[in-house]
Amino acid sequence: MERNSWVDYAKAIGIILVVYGHVSRGVHKAGVHMDESLFQLVDSIIYSFHMPLFFFLSGLFFYNSFNSRGASRLIANKVDTIIYPYILWSLLQGSIETILSKYTNGSVTFSEVLSLAWQPRAQFWFLYTLFLVFVISSFLFVLFDKSRSVLLLVVFGVLYSINGDLSQNLIINLVLGNAFFFILGVWFDDIKLVFEKNYASLAVAFGALFIIGQYVFHWPMGMMYEDRGLASLVLATVSICFVIALSMCLSRLSIKGLMYIGASSMTIYLMHIIAGSGARVALSKFMGIQSPAAHLVIGTLIGLAAPLVGQAMIQRYRLSALLTAPKSASAEAFLLRLRQKQVA
Incomplete structure (x- = not known):
């Protein structure tokens, strides 16, 4: 088994569940007739673990990156790869939702879109929370050695369990509701061989x-x-x-196709709501299709495929600034230049 190749398969499973979950919720909210009890059950099963899975996968390589970059450079890198696309795609998707609100389920306003600094919306809450968890973990591992990750796991497990009694603040709830799984990913490196030998x-x-x-x-x-x-x-x-x-x-x-989906999970995550919602609107508003099965299958396929096409176009026309910060605006590059000046 190729080392760590399983991670792409895990990402593929996770992102397929993410796309299906959002498509399903969109179809349900649009009033397409669905079996209510079945919808609620499948939705709850998916949401019981699919986002914790992504926090876990994000934590897997945290400590190696932390060791090689250091806390400040790691955080700067996450500004480029998490905060930058968070801001860009929150504005892009939010603007599209606002302009086309008469065709969609929501009634998004520009003021809601521009509140992204303190009120993450839609699927972008994950990026917002993930960045905060990276920052918190960086500071914690400056203070604690990796051998203390089990202790941190216990602490965050307790905080998760009593989270509802601690605070009603959205941001605190998001962090405490997901930090455990990130630290679980950090700690997993200690037992990874057990899984690889007995998978x-x-x-x-x-x-x-x-x-x-x-x-x-x-x-x-x-x-x-x-x-x-x-x-x-x-x-x-x-x-x-x-x-x-x-x-x-x-x-x-x-399975190369599945691996490709997993390796492209970030792009799919950024774009799938636009693609899936567009498919639903086209099927229901313009084609008159009200079959829930058709909506779920077609919406999920387009929610996966359209972002992959978008990614291919981005690579072909060198538009990487749509996904990560360009060098001219790179926080990590700025930090490195600043350090070089201090040394000089």
Whole structure:
């Protein structure tokens, strides 16, 4: 098994769930007839772990990057690769949603779009929160050695479990609701070999636990993904472990298309709402299609494919500034130049 190739498969699984989840919610909100109980169940299962999975995957390579760059340069790099696309695409998508609001489900205003500094909206909350988690983790690992990651894991696990009682602030809730999974990714490096040597048996074991856990959480316990606490923490962790082991199994099959989707997950994340919403509007408003199955399948496929086409165009016409900060506006490059001047 190629080292770490499983990560792209895990990203692919995650981003497919993200696109499907948003398409499904959009179709439901648009009033297309769907089985309500089935929609709520599938939605809750997906949302119980798909974003924690991305925080976990983001934490996997944090410590190596932290060691090689240092805290300040790492944060500057994340300004280029997270904050820059967060601002750019929040403005782009928000402007499109505002201009075309009469065709869509929402009624977005420009004032809401311009509130991105303190009120992240749509899917971009993830980038906003991820950057804050990177900053917090950088400061923590300046103070603590990686051997203390288990201690940090326990602390953030407790904070996650009691988060609702601590604060009603959106930003605090977002950070405390996801930092545990990021630190879990940092700590996973210590046990990665166990998974790599036993991925097949672990895929079966965690697959069974995933099914049992989702059943117990949603039926006997009568909970939904919004019910944050120890139960949802355990469920998300078990689900992430299942995806890890499954992805390691998939990496043996060398499914290049799936790997490409995973490697392109950031681009898909940035663009899929525009693509998926456009597909829904075209199907319902202009083609008169009201079949929920058609909306879900076509919307998900376009939500995945259109951003990949967009990425190909960006690469062909050298428009990388649509995805990451150009050198002229790079925070990391500015920091390096500043350090060189200080040395000189």
